[in-house]
Amino acid sequence: MTEPMIIRARIPAPADQVRRALTDPAAMRIWLAEHVEVEVPERFGFWGRTTPEGDAPHQRLLHVDERTVRFAWLLDGEETTTELTVEADGADRTILTLSQTHWDFEDVVTGKSIRGVLQTYWCQVLTNLAEHFEGRPLTPMQDYTSTEMRVEMEVGASPSEVFESITSSEAVTKWFGYLIEIEPRVGGRLAMGGFDNNPDPAKVLELEPDRKFAVDWGAAGVGTWELAGSGGKTRLTLVQSGFDEARPPFAAWGGFLSGFAELRRYLEVPDWQPVIMA
Structure with missing residues (x-):
């Protein structure tokens, strides 16, 4: 198995607010998915057109505390593990670190598994989370049910x-x-x-x-x-x-859309910094 994919994002809000947004159904319906059913620790699911294999909720909560949310996510017959961890970066900014298992760049190139979209999917999602806290209009997410x-x-x-x-x-x-x-x-x-x-x-x-x-x-x-x-x-x-x-090249499309969001921020946000960290 390859090493987990790691993405770090700057979120313009205090760490406790960001952590709550990771399990609050109302917030999650804004920045994450069309449909959300979350009642920690019993239920944790999200699905819809903008979620890979989003015909139904395929997630299972593994762990939650004041800093971390970890869940299993069944994708293309494999149970992957997703972890989101928050760390304060001053009083009003948070570094959110995402770890995602079962991602392979070969799947991006060949398109043989829906797991190939995960990198660009999470870049879209985390940029949405930042823009949610900034009060900005969110960039549309990739529709994984459409060929347009x-x-x-x-x-x-x-x-x-x-x-x-x-x-x-x-x-x-x-x-x-x-x-x-x-x-x-x-x-x-x-x-x-x-x-x-x-x-x-x-x-x-x-x-x-x-x-x-x-x-x-x-x-x-x-x-x-x-x-x-x-x-x-x-x-x-x-x-x-x-x-x-x-x-359809969903992985590439997700990259275009997360780039589209950052282009708007680059042109509009004073003292701009990219959400996704190098």
Whole structure:
């Protein structure tokens, strides 16, 4: 078995409030899932369209205390273990650490197991938790029952600012939290990990300043950002097309959506810091 996946997130709230949000059904229905049934220690379940294999609750509570919530989660026939631990980072901020077993990057690449979505799923969820405490509108979560990926959000910045933020290597690397290099021209390369480390980069298909940016990701399909703005704000639409509908690239989509959330925060939040820590 591979080592557990670890994700650390900055949550802008005191540790006791964050800990309560991990088991409070009303809060969990906002930041975690469509449907929640939690009554500690007897019941702990969540499910719905935005939960992997969310046809029914497949979780079982293992441990809960003032710092930690640990539960078993049956996914693709394997019982995985998820643990969330809170640690105060000053009076008004918390570092939340998530540990997830039974995640393998090979499942991301091949799509053979729903467990391949877990990394990007949890990045979406933890960013939602941060935005819940900030009182910000949450970015839509991935719908694991749909073969369509389209999301629209209003961004508090001009189209030129948004366009620069999605086409500049330096800007994208900042808000996405991972080295990305872009040649901002039609036919140019977009390389996750940088040009020197990616032998198979994506390709820029369309580039209309302040209006449109489309990238061919190969098997994951074509991602298109469309911008329309007025009054210093931008309606930003992200659409993914041209993929194998029998095997939608849910892991990649989750990455786009968690990135979308951080892009908005990067442009809107004073003294911005990314939620997901490197």
